[in-house]
Amino acid sequence: MVFEITNEFLENLTSLIKANNEKAITKLFKEVHYADVAEVLDEVNFEEAIYIIKLLDSEKTSEILTELEDDIREKILKNLSAQEIADEVGEMDTDDAADIIGELSEERQERVIKAIDDDELAADIKELLSYGEDTAGALMAKELVKVYETWTVAGCMRRIRGQAKDVTRVHSIYVVDKEDKLVGRLSLKDLIIAKSEQHIADILKVKVDAVNVNEDDEEVAKIMAKYDLEAIPVVDDNNVLLGRITIDDIVDVLKEEADKDYQMAAGLTQDVDSDDSILDLTKARLPWLFLGLIGGIGAFIIMEGFQGVFEKYASLFFFTPLIAAMAGNVGVQSSAIIVQGLANDDVKGSINSRLIKEMLLAALNGIILAIFLFLFVWIYEGKINTALAISSSLVIVIIVAGLIGTFVPLFLDKRGIDPAIATGPFITTSNDIFGILIYFMIAKMILGI
Template sequence: MAEEIENIGFELTDELLIKVEQLIALKKDKELQKLLRDFHHADIAEILDELDLEEAIYVIKLLDSETTADILMELDEDNREKVLRNLSSKEIADEIGELDTDDAADIISELPEDRQHEVISHIEDEEHKAEIKELLTYHEDTAGGLMAKELVKVYDTWTVAGCLRRIRGQAKEVTRVHSIYVVDKQNRLIGRLSLKDLIVAKSDQKIEDIYISSVDSVNVHDDAEDVARVMQKYDLEAIPVVDNNQKLLGRITIDDIVDVMKEEAEKDYQLAAGITSDVEADDSIWELTKARLPWLLIGMFGGIGAASIINGFSDAMLKFPALLMFIPLIQATAGNVGVQSSAIVVQGLANDTIDGSLFKRLLKEFALGLVNGLAIALIVLLISHFAFHTTYLESLTICIALISVIIMAAIIGTFIPIFLDKRGIDAAVATGPFITTSNDIFGILLYFLIAKAILGF
């Protein structure tokens, strides 16, 4: 237990990094092995991410395959790609031989196609090789692309005594036994087995008499996000994967789902920020430009549109200069309200908690916008009158415009994500620049139309 606490509290210090670099430079292999022996593989990966490529490869070749296989899975993707590029196909195959099939397939899928075949040909365990090749046939964003072949299954015709003997053999190949699955002679999933029921049952009892027929499962072609929602909803640590004929193919564990949720959250965050593809801070300027520029151009055209509307009312602003002062307030308020509304809806869509009719949701946003608009308008009314000395009609114009703009932005921010989701488009694109730009334009237009109606220009 003490060792686990120490691992959780790991902190990469400059002193540790310098010591590792010195041991590598002096080729003090035994001291280096002793130093790293007590570290968790994720901590060693963190160290290697900070070393240069030659030093990282030196450590990987120094440590045993069982350890370095786990380290490879924890390395930063870019660093892992560089390391794999500098290992031979045989060396990669040796590392992969120590991994579960899902992790092994993930690493191989990152290699060029011709190299994939070379690495697979060097895998000595024929069963392991066949299972990895099967997993590579599934799309990475499906249940098949996430699942591992390692699991514990029993047949309903086995006795309890025979079942226990066979479970011991199967469990050696499984890192964690989350569940025991029950299948029939055709390998169709028919239930799960409680460890407690197995232990207390008589030795000669059949599994068919004690198994639990209720079991959650996902289809091998289900989307990874749908699998994540199911596991999150039912608090599952693992879930079996079946084909269209209900045959048991593998299982997905919670650690893989956490990765899916993390990747989806990062993607949605970038979309909301106006970044169209998955990029990282260390990517090239060209890659970052391609990801950012499209939304910046949309924002530019939106700004030009707002400027055109303002230019169309230039004569009115000469007559009522106070209108010009409050344009930034109108734009900022519209953008902020729209982003707030869309963010809540996008989150609800992601968590599958959006229910009820669209009309009721829009009506609720209308009421919410009205309450918020009245509160903000009252504050602005006092400030504009006493600080900027606006006339009664100008103050009335600004307040009514604010209330109207807030209601409009709330409705747009709610409607667009739901509209996009129903058409199979990621609703996260509705937040950020898209909503801000559209609400800027409509907000300014509504502002001047209300001003024209009240002030009569």
Template sequence: MQFQLTDELIEQVELFIEQENDKELKKFLDEFHYADIAEILDELNLEQAMYVIKLLDSETTSDILMELDEDNREKVLKNLSAKEIAEEVEELDTDDAADIIAELSESRQKDVIAQIIDDEHRAEITELLAYDEDTAGGLMAKELVKVYETWTVAGCMRRIRGQAKEVTRVHSIYVVNKEEKLIGRLSLKDLIVAKSDQKISEIVKVNVDYVNVNEKVEEVGRIMAKYDLEAIPVIQSDDNKILLGRITIDDIVDVLKEEAEKDYQMAAGITGDVEADDSILELTRARLPWLFLGLLGGIGAFLIMEGFEGLFTGEAVVLFFFTPLIAAMAGNVGVQSSAIIVQGLANDDVRGSVNSRLIKEMLLAALNGTILAIFLFLFVWAVKGEMLVAFAISVSLVAVIVIAGLIGTFVPLFLNKRGIDPAIATGPFITTSNDILGILLYFLIAKSILGI
């Protein structure tokens, strides 16, 4: 039953399109899940993709649209009229509908919204569009099952039958008072197990998790993952607790994946959301700036080494041969320590003062550095036979590792305090600055030890 995107499959679809064999094409695609059809469309050219979209009914195509690659969706939307987009949007839950519309230009947004027939749907989408996409409000949907605390279980079941038809998945039933304030929650299970003449207020669970509409999505994700929640209600403010919407775990899965991918790419020196299948130009745009930063760092290293050109005589020449080693070690240590801090911050388990972190990293780096330096000392002494040179290089290595570790620890903590994404620190940024600083430190220390 597993879907496999094969070349044969795509060729088959392309053939149906070429032959304009609508009946067979529809029958063929009906076998697949919309997420699979989206994968197929991602492989077709725009004209072919549009052909398929015009062919299938809007219930399916709206779901397909949500699953398309962002670039492809943009192209498809450009080829649809405002009325056609409104028809797609009409089929979607409010959160997905708002996401689609948010991707359009402002003037098109107005055109599309004006074409939405269902008044309530239009009003709800307009409300959602007002929230920042990085907040709970930008992620929530208006669809939820809501009951009043004064209802009975039987009355509740009757009305839920009506509400539930519009809600894809009933995770929780939210209980509100007549001011729409969130009082608690119920599961469908609770309702089924309860007696039909009981009042909702008797069986409601008042211990309900919720998030504020302005809460950052990362924090919403952390809360839902920590408490194993499958849906969380969103309230207007901590004072009035008015129920505005709900966020479901599948949206959070997407957020967590995106976050992780972004951090990973940042650590690798890639910006923007690129994929292996993007064009060379898009990939260049994502990669070249960081490489350029590395180039500048290398030029910095060159200038420092040139400044020490005077050492270029006798035994000290060997110092120059160890600069790649010093630079590499400074870079590695820096990335290690900043990665641990970045991950700790993401999981919200970096507690205690900055100073205690720095002291710990200093001890750790000194320990690691000393072990590595002893090895390096023995190697250089054995190979070059000059103990003082070996000593100078090894002592510098320890110093460079300690400083790199401290910078790697400090920079993400500092960025985080300033409200900047600390993951930036792990990329070529830390490596490059540590490279330069490491080489400078190395020559300064070695020079003073050798007394030249």
């Protein structure tokens, strides 16, 4: 049965907190999944959230902390002592523990790490914090099941029992040599059906996908998606096994990247939430809005330069929004497809071949739309020259917009810039300006003004 946060539940919880009924609150959350508890904490006020976190046992609250919204978790961590945070991270996998501690100031990080009783865990967290942000090293967990190629199957079975108890999910068993270099992997099935006296070297699978510790996390996501992996080992430059990355971490990476690209496409320069302050939201939105303002001024200057055209053919003015809208729409469509293809690593071949394909596609769409527009203007205005000027302009504008929408994200990607910046306001504004300029130049040429 799916847990649902109702007004009755929240009212009952609030009354129990006011009554300081710890036993009833503990019982209330006993069978509730930690992800659902995290949602409850987002609904209650801050004091109540702190009360619940400090009341429940660390085994559960450690999971809850990883599910909380970043701003809520930050406030809660500020109200926990170094020892309380150390107790929480002591129940987490190393990657989650490093993420939590990484959100603290350097001074608090040191105090929390010193307060961790498990020296091995503290050392692992320090190691993970040393890796660059958005790398495989920062994403990986140290928990894994590792065996040596010289072990027998019987000896391996005894040893992995001790390792597996600290690993949440055992996807694969990694095989290393005496220098801890990754040499292969084992499936649980192969290990179970093997004879006890066989050596691991005789039954391991040599082919194993792995990523370097400095690999970009987006590249890791692409590799795991391509080969349909639930987990992937992480190695250093000498192929020494350091840790593993699991699919749940990759889902988080993909979600964060999708959120970032969506906001960038919508014209937001930084990661923001609806609950952020007005100042933060303004900082995120204003740059692209300013770009739109500049684009509007540019369009005004262009239109003013063709004032003589308006005086002789006033109907051209009324079709300007249509031309600008079609240019913007086609540009956004083209750039969105390219950005999506780049994100999924589906864009192959040269830029020239992509541009030719987009030009042909845009020409086909443009001609179909132009025929409809030509008939409409001709019937409505009764002037075939005007209809020809407007419809011809539309074809050229659509082709140019498609080329811009294709070229810009490909160019940015080649330069190492996030191509998502090409969608939304950037493409719309640039195509508006080019579209209007092309529209009036062609119209002026056809009408002989």
